[in-house]
Amino acid sequence: MTGDRSDGGRYGEAVFRPEQAGEGERIDFGALAYDGVTMARLHALGVGPGWRCLDIGAGTGTVSRRLLDEAGVAHVLAVDRDVRFLAERPVPGLEVREADITAPDFAPGRFRLVHARFVLMHLPDRERLVRALARLVEPGGVLVLSDAVDLTGDRAPRTPYSTAMRAMWQGLRATIGTDVSRVPAYPQLLRAAGLERVAAEIHVPPLLPGSPISRFWADTWERSRAAMLATGQVDDAAVDEAIRYLDSEDCAALAAGMLTAWGHRSAARPA
Template sequence: MTPREERYGDRLYSHRNPGEADRLGALARVFDPYSFERLRPLATPGLRTCDVGAGLGTVAAWLMDACREQATVVDLDVRHLGGRGFHEIQADITEPAFTPGLFDLVHARFLLMHLRERENVLARMARWVRPGGWLVVSDAWDLGPASSPCAAYRETAAVASELASGTTGSDLNLGRSYPRPLAGLGFTEVGFAVDVPPLHGGGPLARFWSGTANASRPALVERLGDATVDEALAYLADPATQDLGIAMVTMWGRRP
C-alpha cells in the first residue's frame, strides 16, 4: 500500500469511530431482510456456519437461530459482536495463512468489495466450505446516486465512492460481476439475485448514506465545499425524498 492507502476500517469507517455502529445498523436494517431471504433455503438445522466480516452480527445471529448451532464470526474488529454466544475470531482475513476451519455454509456481505485482495480472499473462503456446503457472497452495485435528480447527492456520492476507492481500494460496483466468480471456482448450483431497496428521506438507507458522508466529511468538503455536502445531507433527511442508493447482488453456489 502507498502512504495514502489503508485497509477498510483502519481509519475510514473504523469501528472505533463515533457513529459507525449506527451507520452499520442502518445498513443492516435495509439489507438483512434480503439476506435472510437468500439464506433461508440453505440454512437448515445442524449446519456449521461462518459469517465473515460480520460487522454487528445480525446475520450471524439469524444463522445461529436458523441452524440451531453456534455460529463462527470473523472480523478485523469484534467489539460489536460480544455477548451473543458466537465463536468469535478477530483476524485479518487477507493474511494468506488465516483459516477459521471448515463449514457447511460460509457467508460474507459487503466484504469483498472493500478488499484489494478480493480475488484471493474469495478463493480462500471457497476452501473453508466443506464438499457439499454453500458459499453465499453479497456485494454492492451502485445503481442509484449516479442517476439521482439531486445534483448534490450525485456529486457527494461520486466523490465518496472515489475516496473509498483511492483510500481503501473499495469497489462499489463489484456486485455487477456476480455470479461469474463462483462458477470460475468450480462451484455448482450457482445462482444470484439482485435486491434494489428504495431510499426514503430520513429512512435507514438515507441514514446510512448520511453516516457515510459524515464519516468522510473533511475530504468531501475539500472537493465539493460545505454547501454541496450540506445540500446532499438535507436531501437525504427530507421526508419527501424518494430515490435509490446501492443495490445488493448476492451469489451462491455449492462446493462439489
C-alpha cells in the same frame, strides 16, 4: 479489512473507525436495511439446523445471531478485523474471532455456509479471495457473497444524492481501496472457483425520509466527508445539502443496490 489504497489507509482506520462514536449504530442501520433480504436468501438456500457457518465481516453480529435464533444453525464463527461490537453481545453457539481474511494463514476450517457481506468490495485481489473462501466450503455447502452495486452512473439524473454518492465512491477508492465496479462479476468468480448452481440477485431498498438506509448513507457521508472533499467533486455545503435531501420529501433517487451471489460445493467432490 485491508484494501488496495494509495495512502496506506485501511477500512476502520482511515475511515469508519470502530472507536468513533456512533459507528456501531451506523452499521446497525445498514443491518436494518439489508438483514431481512439476506436472511430470506439464506433460508431459501436451505440454511438450517445442524449447519456450521462462517460469517465474515460480521460487524455488530446481526446476521450471525439471526442464523442462530431464526435458522437454528448449530454454530456460527463470526470473524472481523475488530470484534468489539461482536464481543458486546455474546450468545450460545456464537464464536467470535478477530482475524484478517487476507492473511495467508487464515484457515478456520470447513463450513456448510460461508457468508461475507460488504467485505470483498473493500479488498484487492478478489479473484484469489473468492477462491480461498470457496475452499472453506465443505462438500454440499454454499458460499454467499453480497456487496454494493452503484446505481449513480453517468446516466443517472443529477441530484444532491447522486453527486454525493459519486464523490463517496471515488473518495473511498482513493483512501481505502473500495471498488464496486467489479461486483457484477461475482457469479463468474464463483464459477471459476469451482462452485456449481451459481446464481445472483439484486435488492435496492427504497430511500424514504428517516428510513434505516437513508440514515445509513447520511452517517456514511459524515464519516467519509474528508475523503469526499478530497475528490474535488463536492464541498461541505454539497455534502450538507445531500444529507438534507435524503431526509426530505423531495428525495427521488435509487439507493445503492446489494448484489448477492451464491454457489454450491458439489457434495461428490471435495475442494
